[in-house]
Amino acid sequence: MIAASDLKAGMTFEQDGKLIKVLEASHHKPGKGNTVMRMKLRDVRSGSSTETTMRPEEKVKKAHIESKAVQYLYSQDDIANFMDLETYEQYEIPTSIIEEELKYILENMEVKIQFYGSEVIGITLPTTVVLKVVETQPSIKGATVTGSGKPAKMETGLVVNVPDFIEEGESLEINTQEGTYLKRAAK
Known part of the structure; x- marks a missing residue:
C-alpha cells in the first residue's frame, strides 16, 4: 500500500478493480481545512480521464508494472505492432490505448512496453x-x-x-x- 501523498505522475495503482495511472499530482492547502492531493488520473483500460482529490493519508494499492524493450514495427487496422528485441515475440496493442505516444515514434524505433501481469497496458517513450x-x-x-x-x-x-x-x-x-x-x- 502507498499513501496518496507519495503518488507522483507516471505511477500506477489499483482502485475498485481498475488500473489507474497518475497523470498529475499536487498538494493543495485550501484556506480552511486539511491539505488534499489534487490529481488528474486515467483509467488504463478504458482510457477515460478524471480529476479528483484524495486525503494525503489515504492508502491505495500500488500496481506492479513491468517493462520490456521492444521495437515499433508498424500500425495497421487500429493495431500497433511491436517486437521483443530478445525473443522476437510480437505484441499487438490497440492504437486507441497509445494514441498520444504514436505521435512520437517512427518505425523501427525502440520503446518500452508496459505489462500488468500478462496484460499489455501501454508503452513508455524515451525522454x-x-x-x-x-x-x-x-x-x-x-x-x-x-x-x-x-x-x-x-x-x-x-x-x-x-x-x-x-x-x-x-x-x-x-x-x-x-x-x-x-x-x-x-x-
Whole structure:
C-alpha cells in the first residue's frame, strides 16, 4: 500500500478493480481545512480521464508494472505492432490505448512496453526523440530564437511550436513529456 501523498505522475495503482495511472499530482492547502492531493488520473483500460482529490493519508494499492524493450514495427487496422528485441515475440496493442505516444515514434524505433501481469497496458517513450519537419511556414530572414514561433508538422503528424528560423526538412529534438521543441538535432 502507498499513501496518496507519495503518488507522483507516471505511477500506477489499483482502485475498485481498475488500473489507474497518475497523470498529475499536487498538494493543495485550501484556506480552511486539511491539505488534499489534487490529481488528474486515467483509467488504463478504458482510457477515460478524471480529476479528483484524495486525503494525503489515504492508502491505495500500488500496481506492479513491468517493462520490456521492444521495437515499433508498424500500425495497421487500429493495431500497433511491436517486437521483443530478445525473443522476437510480437505484441499487438490497440492504437486507441497509445494514441498520444504514436505521435512520437517512427518505425523501427525502440520503446518500452508496459505489462500488468500478462496484460499489455501501454508503452513508455524515451525522454526525447528526433523527428523531421515535413510542413511549416517559410523561415523569416533575421529571425531569432526569442520570437513567438510558428507551428511545424512533424513526420509522425505531431504539431510542435518551433522558432521562426526552422525550415522544412530539418531534424529536431522533441521532448516527449511536454511535446515541445528542444533544439535542432545533430547531423
